[in-house]
Amino acid sequence: MKLKKHCIAALAVCAALTFTACAGSNSAGSAPAASSTTAVSDAAGDANATIDDLFQQENQLFADHADVWNKLFGMMGKSEGDADADYADFLAGTLEANKDSFTEEEIATLTADIETIRGIEAQIAELQSQADSADSAAGADSAQQASPFKNFSATDFDGNKVDDTLFSNNAVTVVNFWFTGCKPCVGELSKLNELNETLKAMGGEVVGINTETFDGNETAIADAKKVLESQNAAYRNLSLTSDSEAGKYASGIMAFPTTILVDRNGNIVGEPLLGGIDIQENYDALMQQIQSVVDADSANS
Known part of the structure; x- marks a missing residue:
């Protein structure tokens, strides 16, 4: 499912974090089964499209009141809100924990938006349940088949082509999704560069994917390169x-920064990490996952 495009300051906020793969599995010589699978995939696709629209409604709220929402997002690291709670409850808890920092007008704006988000989230939850059921019916092995990094192709910020040997040449590839205006994303860039140096000795690599640089957007790439240089981050970033x-997978990530691990075969391993690795707890958790992937790779070689 798509996630809301928020910067995660100091908490691994995951109110609606569900990555799903929607792929049909055709059964040779069984037309009814194939038709059924197609119908299931279509149903999941319809649900996903509606969820996209709902997330856009939420994102529009954040855009309409960007100043006050950016102020609240910037305080998430100091929030006493429950990151495991319902998303609207988490936002309300964050506001309550920091209400002395807001004017009455700002509180009224945020409160009204949060209640709108609460209604949107209820619709999303119902649609996610429908889509998840459809995904299960599409076949237990579909996630493996639908790995977004199979037949991989990209371009680095210097214009060099990159293919799926990126993954096959590494015991583990740490893929970090970020965007230029995300302060927590920028805040971890130097730490990611340090991690890349550490991973080289382990047979791995860090790769950044800036979601504003799709399709070789030259302006966005130039802006991203400036930010990387300012943070002394020299590891590869891709468009x-x-x-x-x-x-499509990257477009579905709306909580930033998000970091995932990809094995030598291009498969996503473990759970996504939300939040910057400049936070020691997040760094330790990521390193534990990395070591597991490296150990598994060694055992299989």
């Missing part, structure tokens, strides 16, 4: 094509 499987 994806928006209509590729990897591009």
Whole structure:
């Protein structure tokens, strides 16, 4: 499912974090089964499209009141809100924990938006349940088949082509999704560069994917390169094509920064990490996952 495009300051906020793969599995010589699978996939696709629209409604709220929402997002690291709670409850808890920092007008704006989000989230939850059921019916092995990094193709910020040997040449590839205006994303860039140096000795690599640089957007790439240079981050960053499987996957990430691990075969391993690795707890959790992937790779070689 698509996630809301928020910067995650100091908490691994995951109110509606569900990555799903929607792929049919055709059964040779069984037309009814194939038709049924297609219908299931279509149903999941319809649900996903509606969820996209609902997320856009939420994002529009954030855009309409950007100043006050950016102020609240910037305080998430100091929030006493429950990150495991319902998303609207989490936002309300964050506001309550920091209400002395807001004017009455700002509180009224945020409160009204949060209640609107609460209604949107209820619709999303119902649609996610429908889509998840459809995904299960599409076949237990569909996630493996639908890995977005199979047949991978991208371009780095210097214009060099990159293919799926990116993954096959590494015991583990740490893929970090970010965007230039995300302060927590920028805040972890130097730490990611340090991690890349550490991973080289382990047979791995860090790769950044800036979601504003799709389709070789030259202006966005130039802006991203400036930010990377300012943080002394020299590891590879890639531009994806928006209509590729990897591009579609990246477009579905709306909580930033998000970091995932990809094995030598291009499969996503473990759970996504939300929040910057400049937070020690997040760094330790990521390193534990990395070591597991490296150990598994060694055992299989």
